[in-house]
Amino acid sequence: MKLSDLETNKYSKVQDTSKLGKELSNILRLRGIYRGAEIQVKRRIYGGRLLILETNGIQLCIRSVDAQRIEVL
């Protein structure tokens, strides 16, 4: 399943970030989005164009187009 399809407030685990490309994958990995990390979509803003995520107790905001390239379990 894509991270962008994950229901709000449901927990999941990141499975694959390789579709993001090397650079963005590196940036997200260091901020807590990596294979095996527990992740939750806290909120959707602007009709779902932006997602507020929580991973390891940290809230991050990413674009939905990028979340579509992250696979979760």
Added chain:
Amino acid sequence: MRFILAGNPNVGKSSLFNVLTRETVHVGNWGGVTVSEHVHKIHKTDYSLIDLPGTYSTCPNSEDEGVVARTILNADYNGIVNILDAKHLKRNLLLTVQLLELGKPILICANMADELEKRGSLLDVKRLSDNLGVDVIKTSAVGDKSLIRDQITNKLKEMKTNELVINYGIDINRAIDEIQEILAIEHTHVSKRWIAIQILEGNKDAIDSITPTTLPKIEKVISETTKKVKLIDDETIEGLMFLKRLEFIDKALKGVITRNHDHKHSEEQMSKVDNILTHPIIGTFIFIGVLLLIFQLSFGDGVLGLGGFLTGLIETFLDTYVIDALANISQSIGLYEDSFLYGLVNEGIVSGLTAILVFVPQVVILFMLLAVLDGIGYTARVAVLFDSVLSKVGLNGKSIVPIISGFGCAVPAVMATRMMESKKERILTILTLSFISCGVSVPVYALILGNFMEGYAVSISLLLIYLLGIIVVLVSAKLFSLAMFTEESSCFVIEIPPIRKPQLNYVIHVGLNQAREFIKRVGTFMVIGMVIVFVLTYFGPSGVAKSNNDSFLYFIGSGIAPIFKPLGFGTWEASSALIMGFLAKENVAATLMLLNADFGTTINSISFVIFMSLYIPCLSTVAAIKGETKSWKYTSIAIGYPLVVAYITTFVFRVILLILL
């Protein structure tokens, strides 16, 4: 002895730096506040401390993170003070692991441990220290400052070294050994093993630090290892190294944090506040309201017009006591009223300085309020709020951070773009920043607008000028994005910090620091500018000018004045003021006052304000743009483009105003 202060963004590094050095480095509640290094002595010691930008890794992903990588690789230092956010140890320790691999003496400060305890968890620093093999202490920048200073300073005397060797698996371990061998003949500041690890991770600065002739051999090792790691672990080299480090961190954190109770209530409250602040409509109205309040407090008159009130007080004080007293002193030491020196001192320097000094309270209040926005974590939420709009024109939500910073001063705003990962968005932000009026320009607008309006009308007009600037930023960014970097990809990743109370001491410090900087700036650019203006008005082609119309400045101003005739301010005084504004924007007000400039009509005055708000970045901003872009092409665009835009925009507005009024 020199020490590096390193840590993730938004862990309180700059706050601790300020505590240790008693300086007032900019502190914010979002990542990216520090974008260059600051070096200061630790208070009452001979130790120097280098405050670096926050970074998640020694392997840089943006320009500010590159500053950290280059400092670690090339600077001379005796040890590292690594600041961690005690609430997010797992992520923070990823950088710690890289620093431990360096094999340099290291002291770890688990900062904000008090916030962790408030959330119902306890941190066992002794166990963490044992697991990492180096000293770990709890710190909090809001606690007893001298106690924290003594605690850290004492530990610096006995810092421990524990060169961490992580087992990255057979293939990566072998690659590290092979690259180390290739690097054997290289002269390096740090261990060859560390450079080998960084090269494998893709650290461009580490690659740049070695002799180019050794690169083909290293590339061969990387290529072979990449294939093996992909085949066996289905990972990239850096991905596998990351996971191995996480394994180490999980072990190091075992039993370190004890949770007593969950703290859900405040999280729910914060979530509600965030929902409102980042709501596309309500959030935008709140943002406009916040800006309006800031302008009213900083520059308005009447209710909440604190800046206007204080400016009035200073004006009265200067008029009553200072100006006449200085004129009397000049006469008592033998300077006659029509002499060159008397005019230079009293009509040039003193008039110019007093014209600007009255604005000090306004600038101070503006900077204090911007510091409050940063401190509470509002800036990051504004970045989220505006990403959707900004991404449509080729910018990024993060562009709003330099834009807000530009309300204060364009120079730090240009530097603040370093935290943007995409080159395209960074350059576009830099090229459009000059359309945001800086803090010292606004009093000039207020001065001109104040001639024919008062109270809230001035604040609302100032807000409209800012809105015009923002609209021009958006349109220009869109045009630039269609013309350049069309292939560049874009990404927006921002951490949402918790909402915190601003530190009052810090806000006052920022205000006073800015007042000092403002006066220092006035003391250089302003005095130089005023001396130039006075000399150019005192002398003319025929020697000492009999009147202003016989002066050099008249001839220079008159030379370009016809260009501004269609805009309604084609006078030599207005043209001269605009020329002096290139040196520093505050010179515009001083020149206008010195020359007793009169725009004639309200529409002419408004046209001048619109033109001035868009026309050209000041000299120091141009220098910052050249420094950041390292390109004459972009610097030339940053100067030439605003001139054209300002002219067209002012002309259009003038025509509309002439039709309407």
